[in-house]
Amino acid sequence: MKGVEDPAVVRVLLADDHPVVREGLCAMLESDPAIEVVGQAGSGEEAVTLAERLVPDLVLLDLRMGAMDGVAATGHIRRRSPRTKVVIVTTYEDDADILRAVEAGAAGYLLKGSSRAELIDAVHGAARGATVLTPSLAPKLFRARAVEAPLLSGRECEVLRLVSQGLTNGEIGRQLFIGEATVKTHLLRAFKKLEVSDRTAAVITALERGLLG
Structure with a gap:
C-alpha cells in the first residue's frame, strides 16, 4: 500500500x-x-x-x-x-x-x-x-459576505499570510520571533475582527477583502 x-x-x-x-x-x-x-x-x-x-x-x-x-x-x-x-x-x-x-x-x-x-x-x-x-x-x-472590511493590525496580517502558506503556529512563531501563545492570540483577535471561527475561513476572508496584500 x-x-x-x-x-x-x-x-x-x-x-x-x-x-x-x-x-x-x-x-x-x-x-x-x-x-x-x-x-x-x-x-x-x-x-x-x-x-x-x-x-x-x-x-x-x-x-x-x-x-x-x-x-x-x-x-x-x-x-x-x-x-x-x-x-x-x-x-x-x-x-x-x-x-x-x-x-x-x-x-x-x-x-x-x-x-x-x-x-x-x-x-x-x-x-x-x-x-x-x-x-x-x-x-x-x-x-456573499458583503460586509465592511475590518482593520487588522500589521502583525495579524503577517500571521495570516503565514497561515495561508500552511505554516503551523509554532513555525509562524519561529519565523516572526514570537511565542506560539502570542501567535494564537493574534489569530484569535483576527478571527473576532473577521467574524470567523477557524484559520481557513480567516485566510479566505482576509484574501478576498484584500487585507493580505
Whole structure:
C-alpha cells in the first residue's frame, strides 16, 4: 500500500454521486505518485462514514448529493475527524453555496473544470493546511459576505499570510520571533475582527477583502 509505505503520500477520499465523475477524479489524482485514493463515496452519508473509518488526509466532496449535501457532510466530517481536511469540488458557483461551505469548515472550494495540475496542487496545498480556492470564486465570496472590511493590525496580517502558506503556529512563531501563545492570540483577535471561527475561513476572508496584500 502506498499510504503505508510512504507517510508523505496524501490519502484522499472521493465523494460524488456520479460514478463517472469519481473515476475521472481518481484517474487524475492517482497520476501523481504522492496521492493515494483510499476510498470512494456516492453520498454525503457514505462520505461521513468512510471518513470516520478511513481517516483520510483529505476528502474531495461534491456539493449536492441528495439527502445530505456537501455542506452538511463537511460539518459532520470536521466534527468527527478534525484532522481530515475537506475541499468542495463542484460545478456550482453560487455565492451562498461557497460561503456555506467555508463556514462549515471546508479548506477550499474548487470547480470541476479545474485542470489536473490545479486539482493536484490543491490537494497537496490543502493537506499542508493551506487554503485553496479557484481564483474566479474570490469575488463571489466577497459579495456573499458583503460586509465592511475590518482593520487588522500589521502583525495579524503577517500571521495570516503565514497561515495561508500552511505554516503551523509554532513555525509562524519561529519565523516572526514570537511565542506560539502570542501567535494564537493574534489569530484569535483576527478571527473576532473577521467574524470567523477557524484559520481557513480567516485566510479566505482576509484574501478576498484584500487585507493580505
